[in-house]
Amino acid sequence: MTGTSKPARKRRTALLAASALIGGALGAGGMMQGTAVAAPACTVDYQVMNDWGSGFTASVTVTNNASSTLNNWRVEWDYATSGQKAGQAWNATVSQDGTHVTASAPSWNSTLAAGGSANFGFNGVHSGSNPKPTTFKLNGTTCNVDVEDPDIPDEPDDPDDPDNPQPGDRVDNPYAGAQVYVNPDWSEQAAESGGEAIADQPTAVWLDRISAIESGSAGENTMGLRDHLDAALEQGADVLQMVTYNLPGRDCAALASQGELGPDEIDRYKNEFIDPIAEIVGDPKYADLRIVNIVEIDSLPNLVTNVSGRPTATENCDEMLANGNYVKGVGYNLATLGQFDNVYNYIDIGHHGWLGWDDNFGASADLLFEAANAEGATPDDVAGFAANVANYGALKEPHFTINDSVNGTSVRQSKWVDWNRYVDEQSYAQAFRQEAVRAGFDSDVGVIIDTSRNGWGGPERPTAPAAKTTVDAFVDNSRVDRRVHTGNWCNQAGAGLGERPKAAPASGIDAYAWIKPPGESDGSSEDIPNDEGKRADEMCNPEYEGNVRNGNSMSGALPNAPVSGHWFQEQFEELLRNAYPPID
Template identity: 50%
Template sequence: MRSRSWRPRRAATVRSLALATAAALAVVPLTTTTASAADRVENPFVGADQYVNSFWSAAVHDAADVAGGELADQMRAVADTPTAVWMDRTTAIAGNEDGPGLRFHLDAALEQQQGSTPLVFNLVIYNLPGRDCFALASQGLVPATPEGMEHYKTEYVDVIADMLAEPQYADLRVVATIEPDSLPNMVTNMSHQECQQSAPYYREGVAYALDRLYEAGNVYSYIDAAHAGWLGWPDNAAGGANEFHDVITSSTYGYDGVAGFVSNTSNSTPLSEPFLTNTDFTPGTFVRQSEFYEWNPNFGEHDWTAELRSRLIALGAPERIGMLIDTSRNGWGGPDRPTAPSTSTNLNTFVDESRIDRRNHRGAWCNPDGQGIGERPTVAPDASPGSNLHAYVWVKPPGESDGHSQELDNDQGKGFDRMCDPTYSEQDRLGGNFTGALPGAPVAGQWFQAQFEMLVANAYPAIDADGTVDPDTEAPTAPTGVEVTATTATSVSLSWDASSDDVGVTGYTVLVDGEPAATATSTSATVTGLSPDTNYEVTVTARDAAGNVSAASAALTVTTDEATGGEDTEAPTVPTGLTAGAVTQSSVALSWSASSDDTGVAGYRVHRDGDLVADVTATSVTDTGLTAGTTYSYTVTAYDAAGNSSAASAPLTVTTEDGDVTPGGGCVVDYSANSWGNGFTGSFVLTNDSDTAVDGWELTFTFADGQTVDQIWSASASQAGPAVTITPAAWSSTIAPGGSVSFGFNGSHSGINTAPDDFALDGVTCDIA
């Protein structure tokens, strides 16, 4: 597993006016009635203005007064840029020494709203129990305990949700970034004790926040999804998608309560690398093998958001799910920005001389030297179609420190993290490199003048001295070297040489007979949906971030292959034998007999009560996240590679087990597993389904096919042959009535990786799917 490596947080400290205003604010009694909000939309940014935080703007103008000269003009040009308001402590709701509270900002948003034009209010929810479990710079004040969880719910989330639900704010579109760093830590850092202790509270807290904010009626929640340099590896990407999906489906409203995901929060990973693509460097050697990318195929946030969205949709997320990218600090302009790909024949030299990301290592997250302001907030950018980008946003207001670079006392619970120390190097997270952090940094969230001056000076797109954004009017060069790499009867695969541009190419469009047929961010693409044995004229154009488009490449005539056996119009047979295996309070295991087709079945779609819940290639699936004591109707359809779909199977009615206490005790155990190669991860949620608290528990099971437990978190394990006994960690021993604990393990296997069964807890047998 690759550990994450970045941090942030907190809204800026501003001029003395902020302190005087904050001190004068009164705490207004809150109501619990849900406002009748305006009709919800798929992308809340479309057709809307965005809230400008006057206190951050004041800090920018103060910084300009200090900087003077041309740099001051550039600073003032971005002073009215929309930025997010951070609720990083419970006291931030009413207002504290960092500035006024939430109500002040909401009322200011109403004053900024122009007529009937909607206004987006960007808000960050950031106060989980045990916050920032893998770092010190932004640790919070709420402990990872049951008492901390209760505080988070009743004194933090409920208060915010109730305020947002007040009728006067109903027409605001509140875009909430949900708990930066939290769920990604559950994917990569569960070997760390603090993350083991925080895990159940992170999952429960995020689900609770999603539900309560959705009930406010006017909130669009976007879950923090780390960035390409953290979760971009295939195993991390799969684990991240599963973690997000599991938490969402554990909430009351599921995906109804989620507008999408936000990546790169407070980080500096670029949108894309204009001179690098995830392709061969030499035959048998890939660019991703370089020391900088460490086999991670996702070089930028366009890559990562597109992959994450694809994985989530495969798990059952709706197609409408959108992505936000924080571009406040990922511009990487300035004199060190490459203007063309390297000509070196050494892989690492080629990557280091070609990449615009100038960090010493992708794990360097704290106040990186050389970073710059990135794309200005943009609605529905079209640079990465697979990402369904809702917007580029400035979640982290530029100028706020990520963490202090040396020991500093503070009353916010924020510790000294050596990743913020420019004299520190580490092999594990930094590959032996130094952090590259700026010296002289204050506590996380406090204004850092030197950093802001650097961000503005290195902004990309650049800001002209007269205070305007430098217009990019130079189109990229036309792509060359277009060639066919493969054809079928209905598709053609192409590659071409990279184009050049004064500011960098962001993507390509493939045109077939003059009409756009495919887009790509790399120098290759596959066009589908063609007719067999037909000639097509293919050209390619390049585009940049400003929307400039190159001339077309030289035309290439392509002939598709002849069809074999004619067009496939025969649908697969209807799946039969749909049956339910193990049924629990929250899951149903389904299986069916394979369908037949003249060309072969490509997969199956499982529908629950008419809604698609799974798309699989096997003839079985387990449907999870169900409600106890509820009746569901399932059908299955088969489809082939040509897109033909069978009629639905005969419906199967299944009723989940009710929520009554199990005689002799009160346990419910949910288990799921994800496997790769000879490894797998097993995840458990153990629920106390009784009226009394559990103090101590033991879970036993037997592996069926020689699996072994290698590493466990939030619990302890012992194994004798196939028999495994799991006992709790100190913090997971006690379970309140109706409460639950989460734990899991990494294991290995050499045979069939089947799920364990016959679990027992305190002598009570619990069935598991």
């Protein structure tokens, strides 16, 4: 989001500008100003070691010329022709999208010390010519180009130049060109549990109760919010992702994720949860760190789908609609944390199997806009929306679309699609973004899609469209989402890790992100003593035969799960086995 008119942001910008003026006056008053020395911040040496006409071997050496250590290094370049393809690699993970190539550090050699170098290579193919790339970037910084030494004072860059954003500047997409914080609590657990290959992936920090602000989220984690922010600075990260998740009467349509605050405790939510978070986030030492705030999942959509007049209604959701505390809480969250230029608020929009029907879609966008204007919030406080958080909807269904038909019968009439307008998360997210703009949100909003558990790989993944015999057989045998029903959400059997976190992967999509840390349970089928307000939920029982919210289908849940947010080893191992794309 660029160009905000929030008064609080204006006040903060004025203070920062005043500080800059004071510093400039001191310099002009007699402190010696250094002369900036031009030097590349990084260098990349790309060599074709062998070329046999249709294929080649490349060796790439990257050097960090900056004065600080760089973690989780990433080198990017573009080929000049579409016929150039990077292939099997060593000492890095190399992927290609069109002509754009990304080489990511291996987990065992992910740090580039100041002045340090790393070498990797790959085998490639080409049709026609094979020119060397001309421009390289290291974690978003252009290499082989003279730049001013950041350790020597010089004339400041133009803060209003949109093509040269400075640390702390408000940007349209906080993920673009950014290094995202890797949560050490999750990373260590994942590595110890057999996930060394993916332990360097960034995941979100969950603030799911008041005590989590100081002592960490559920389970064995011990780091509080300030600990994570400090660790992000140490990592040299540009972005930290957090989930604020503690509304009064939280998740009114389920039991596994209900929380510590009663339906009427809106004042405690404001004073004891959001305000202390704001106090920490507002520390000037974090001003250059972009903080992505995923706002209260599983809340506002419930006020559309699970209230009186719907067969899916619950008494708890009727109560939350009547007292208005979901709308008030989300509005207060947006306004309070949105006062900081470095905070990017993303409101939860459920998933396509929840809000994709005509009677849910527009009504949800309108309700979100109402919340974005409550308790002092404005749409300027909203950077975008978060889809599929802690859920399993396939990112893309590769073998059929909503426009397909079988013998004249639309796939919308299949039991699986059930008249929904969408068959996967990306098409839903892109469409919801447009609907949100219609409802009144700014046109530059984006969407994050949680891909932590929606890969659906493994041997059960279809590799081609099924025969068009009947519409149900075609859809059921073509879809990669192997759940029993799109309404199933608890510890789903057969699920796998999805797309790895990635910035700006598609139009309107700010990022694929791992918001739900893989391996953390969705909930238990039996009451397990805890101090987090979480209870057993039938949807977490593999023997449960369902309710109206999942079409009276089997739950599809794995057995023996712990309380939500706690480590579930059996699920983690299954996510690794069924990852798509597969784990190298």
